[in-house]
Amino acid sequence: xxxWTERVVPRLVDASLGNPAVDRLRERVCAxxxxxxxELGFGSGLNLPHLSPAVTALDAVDPSDLAWQRxxxxxxxxxxxxxxVGLDGQRLEADDAxxxxxxATFVLCTVPSATAALAEARRVLxxxxxxxxxxxxxxPETGVARWQRRLDPLQRRVAGGCHLSRDTAAxxxxxxxxxxxxxxxxxxxxxxxxxxxxxxxxxxxxxAGQKLPRLVSPPSR
Numbered sequence: 001x002x003x004w005t006e007r008v009v010p011r012l013v014d015a016s017l018g019n020p021a022v023d024r025l026r027e028r029v030c031a032x033x034x035x036x037x038x039e040l041g042f043g044s045g046l047n048l049p050h051l052s053p054a055v056t057a058l059d060a061v062d063p064s065d066l067a068w069q070r071x072x073x074x075x076x077x078x079x080x081x082x083x084x085v086g087l088d089g090q091r092l093e094a095d096d097a098x099x100x101x102x103x104a105t106f107v108l109c110t111v112p113s114a115t116a117a118l119a120e121a122r123r124v125l126x127x128x129x130x131x132x133x134x135x136x137x138x139x140p141e142t143g144v145a146r147w148q149r150r151l152d153p154l155q156r157r158v159a160g161g162c163h164l165s166r167d168t169a170a171x172x173x174x175x176x177x178x179x180x181x182x183x184x185x186x187x188x189x190x191x192x193x194x195x196x197x198x199x200x201x202x203x204x205x206x207x208a209g210q211k212l213p214r215l216v217s218p219p220s221r
Contacts (some may be wrong), residue, residue, distance in 0.1 A: 009160040010067040014044045017106055021187045026050045026105065029134045029201050035100030038124060040089040040117060041107025045071030048078045059085040059099075061092065090116040097126045105134040108171060110162045118175035122206050131177060131204040137168040139185075139198035148195045168200040177204035 042060035148164035
């Protein structure tokens with residue numbers, strides 16, 4: 001499976017997460033980024049076209065050499081300087097309070113320990129810094145969630161360790177972030193595709209307290 005994970009999965013991710021419906025959400029999540037940004041799970045650079053001029057530099061963390069190679073064109077076209085600074089979001093080679101913002105899109109589902117990655121994200125954020133997230137995960141409907149758990153073993157094998165049933169909002173709250181999230185199914189998703197398409201996106205801030213996510217878009221019926 002190493003060959004599949006290294007050579008095929010980056011291409012599948014690039015194709016499946018590079019569509020207009022996801023791009024609209026990427027644009028919203030990236031719109032408020034400012035200053036020096038760390039991106040966990042940089043992949044092939046699908047967020048680069050959506051960065052605002054207020055971003056002064058982006059440091060990328062991603063384990064895939066192929067994805068980094070495939071990002072070359074997007075990096076060349078970006079006005080934001082990009083450098084690859086690490087392979088593992090669970091162990092960042094960065095000083096405490098080094099970044100104004102951290103960006104995580106479709107990475108908490110796959111990183112072996114989302115808890116460790118979020119602890120590192122919190123560590124490297126400056127006071128007042130923000131974590132910007134776009135993730136898929138556990139759906140609220142019992143039937144969809146049941147299928148997500150059934151499909152998880154297969155999903156992890158074919159999608160490089162990706163989980164369908166991780167609860168993004170709970171992970172953020174447990175890591176000490178105060179969260180304000182929109183949660184809904186991806187626009188245009190058919191009923192059979194719902195196990196892969198329940199999304200959480202928004203901004204989280206480190207805080208002493210924990211709050212429930214703000215559900216502004218109810219799940220499709």
